[in-house]
Amino acid sequence: MTVSVMVVDDHPMWRDGVARDLGERGFDVRATAADGPSAVRIARTVQPDVVLMDLNLAGSSGVDATRQLTGELPGTRVLVLSASGDHDDVLEAVKAGASGYLVKSASVEELVDAVTRTAAGDTVFTAGLAGLVLGEYRRMAAAPEGDEQAPKLTDRETEVLRLVAKGLTARQIADKLVLSHRTVENHVQNTLRKLQLHNRVELARYAIEHGLDQEPDA
Template structure:
């Protein structure tokens, strides 16, 4: 955090106009933008110096992808939180970024207010998720649990699975909290715990996988 408690942010994207616009918007809204980067190597170098609270991470970079960049940044700045900015057709890549340590993701079509809210939530250590990401996580878990290495699969609790199902159907954290008589923060904590468990699966080098159906079985 900055001296006044404002989250520090680094924006990683290879399109200079979009990158600069996002950095400018965040600065205007009170965030402390401490660096920008246009690729994996530059993101690693700058994160090692400035140790940003939040990194906005594009998935398509000239010298790698967002998952690789996520791992590189966290290697030199483990306290940073990674928020992926993704296009809707990159869902399998997003899953890899989550496995690499990203806290969540936001689509690039999000509004300015949605971006501000997502950066604040990420800085506070909360999981930023969308129905698409929850669907990927739940689908990956099912695939792992049914596969030959099922004994290595992370174990989801009934509550975690229930919450992911609701998110996958499009409910917000607040709507899920009301339905299950839980706090908003408790719902987000369950989702974040599930993301952490999925990262465990990455250690057995599971194949890339994305699922877009079967969430209502």
């Protein structure tokens, strides 16, 4: 089955280059977009399997677009493809529902592999993202007014996430911990899913507390 893709980036040279690279390798590039709002609008129509999302969009936030896309389109997965430096944004995008993160300096082969895996429902973790997620769990655990509902990592999940952060591949981790490849993938995916679920609960709680869940009167 052909994987359909949409590329969101505000730099035409990069956007068209990535679109061509993927097109040449058999992906169905349905659309490209230069900013968040038009990405959301176009994606509603073309319903791509995977959206490649840059977070540094001129005049709009890739994080907000990610939140809208994953909220509205259950069949669409967002893979963040961004510069290595936007640490806070990457974490926010992943909490908002992105399935993975790849640095822009990744090779075409890595990109093709990441898009394929994202379409198949896997998470795409770089060492950098693992470090951010690990840090986020530790931050929540160390928060002074301990949030009862804050998700926690199991010892095994912590172990797996640390190895990802140290650059080991899922295969290497499976060998080292004597687990199946699939189990390692599941552990990684769980860490992300718990974070995303917690984020949605937090957003809903915030909305209720501030009366944002009610319809405006007029």
